């Protein structure tokens with residue numbers, strides 16, 4: 001259920017984002033979702049891609065600093081209070097969220113959101129006991145192709 | 147106790163333990179003699195006349211500042227024999243140092259100079275010699291052929307990290323010492339067993355620590371250029387010789403009992419000094435800060451600019467891949483740690499930019515690390 005996410009260090013200069021995107025596009029690697037977080041000083045580009053090993057190697061060869069981390073993709077009901085319910089489950093189990101970002105697609109009436117937890121195994125454990133839907137990388141690939 | 151540590155702790159002469167007031171009286175007396183001697187050198191005679199200073203006019207060591215400074219350029223200009231204070235027939239040894247720039251510098255010694263020199267070296271060479279001897283003997287090398295060469299360890303500025311690596315590599319204690327060929331070769335100062343600075347042989351050398359820009363004494367404990375007056379040299383006595391080496395002086399008592407002031411290892415050359423918002427900064431201080439934060443010194447660049455009324459210093463540091471963790475907080479922490487360490491070592495706030503590995507320019511041989519944009523056309527005063 002754990003999904004590999006690639007985090008790429010970016011300097012805070014114009015054009016820093018296009019480099020990694022170009023590398024992946026040239027290799028025909030599909031970006032399933034991505035998020036960019038930055039301060040005035042630097043940024044972190046986070047990517048979920050198909051063929052993450054290949055993507056990581058290509059990015060590193062192009063001079064990027066890449067860190068592979070594990071995240072979870074959660075189904076969140078696409079209605080008011082949907083996210084609050086999911087976060088509630090996590091709170092009750094004292095699971096700390098580091099950050100989250102959304103996929104551009106959903107499944108039926110469910111949105112899909114990437115969560116990065118301090119302790120991914122504890123989060124997985126807690127979520128399995130709850131009714132929150134979890135997607136694996138195969139699900140993500142399938143959904144992104146539609 | 148092993149023979150080695152016994153020898154390391156041994157004090158070699160009474161002068162090394164002399165109470166400071168007594169030492170200062172001896173220095174003043176020797177300084178007067180020295181001024182007397184240099185009056186025979188045309189270069190100094192003219193300079194002293196200009197200042198209106200004579201040996202009798204020196205009432206205390208503070209009057210040292212009334213004496214002229216000597217630069218390496220002065221030595222070059224008076225090449226070859228313009229600086230000898232004794233007739234040529236009294237010279238027993240000449241030593242030409244082929245610098246990387248300009249004309250060679252010639253240095254001469256009288257028999258007295260050589261005696262003094264061996265005394266000075268004997269004060270701290272045993273620790274080198276014994277350590278080295280053990281190492282050399284293990285390899286079947288005659289240690290006597292190595293002892294003096296070892297003294298040159300002190301000639302290059304090095305970091306504590308380098309010292310550790312040398313010690314590991316050679317399996318010996320690397321003691322710092324300091325000297326320069328224009329003055330005497332090794333023997334100006336050396337570390338004692340405590341290894342917390344190099345004791346200056348103050349009965350033979352009178353030292354000052356000056357701001358290279360204003361030539362005023364720096365505040366105690368602040369880095370400045372080491373300026374040396376040779377108190378006992380006969381062949382080429384030097385008044386207030388500007389070494390261009392940057393160090394700090396410490397005259398607090400040392401646990402070993404020696405009273406000689408201690409100098410820190412040389413952290414750079416006065417030529418490398420940057421003046422940023424009135425603060426003297428040396429690239430080696432930045433390197434030291436990065437080393438302290440990261441454990442290894444990453445590749446870095448210093449840029450100084452004056453976008454408005456004030457100087458700004460930016461330090462670009464190449465990110466090491468193993469330091470990157472996908473955590474914003476960790477990256478911010480790294481920047482803050484570098485910034486805080488730079489301000490504690492260099493006394494100046496700098497902007498820290500983290501950049502990708504292998505992206506900062508590298509030059510053949512010595513890396514060019516400092517970019518002073520204030521001097522570029524159309525910028526700054």
Ligand SMILES: [Zn+2]
Nearest residue numbers: 338400402404
């Ligand atoms: Zn000592």
